[in-house]
Amino acid sequence: MSLKITLKSGERMIIGGAVVTNGPTKCNLIIENTVPILRDKDILSTDKANTPARRIYFSIQLMYIDGTHLTAHHKLYWKLVREFLDAAPSALGIIDKISEEILNGNYYQALKNCKKLIAYEEEVIASV
Structure with missing residues (x-):
């Protein structure tokens, strides 16, 4: 089952160990397999x-x-x-x-x- 994630402008997340930062506009990502995901609000530096x-x-x-x-x-x-x-x-x-x-x-x-x-x-x- 897929997971749809909408990222705000500049929002970060970790997907499978990779830190991903969204660009200047909102975007939608669809994650199609099981992988560790952390949204910006859950990431502790x-x-x-x-x-x-x-x-x-x-x-x-x-x-x-x-x-x-x-x-x-x-x-x-x-x-x-x-x-x-x-x-x-x-x-x-x-x-x-x-x-x-x-x-x-x-x-x-x-x-x-x-x-x-x-x-x-x-x-x-x-x-x-």
Whole structure:
């Protein structure tokens, strides 16, 4: 089944590991096979991975778009999760959901769940 994506002027996305930036006009893309896709709003750059939860998100993003180095990305993920849980054990429920998706190979769903971890982290920091 095909996936139709409409890109705004200048919008970026990652398709199968390639960063694609749209030109000056809106365009439609039709993706005809299964491939990892991240829209601009879901892409986290290295410079914005500046908190523990965002670094976890970034490691999952790498798993999703770079399947050739999964072992290294998984090692990084588990290291970051241990550190996060040492500092915030109350996040275990969210981390469990993310980890379950990762263990099942559902990296996009893990990214979606990790946005909840980022929101949780922001709440905790705001209340300090």
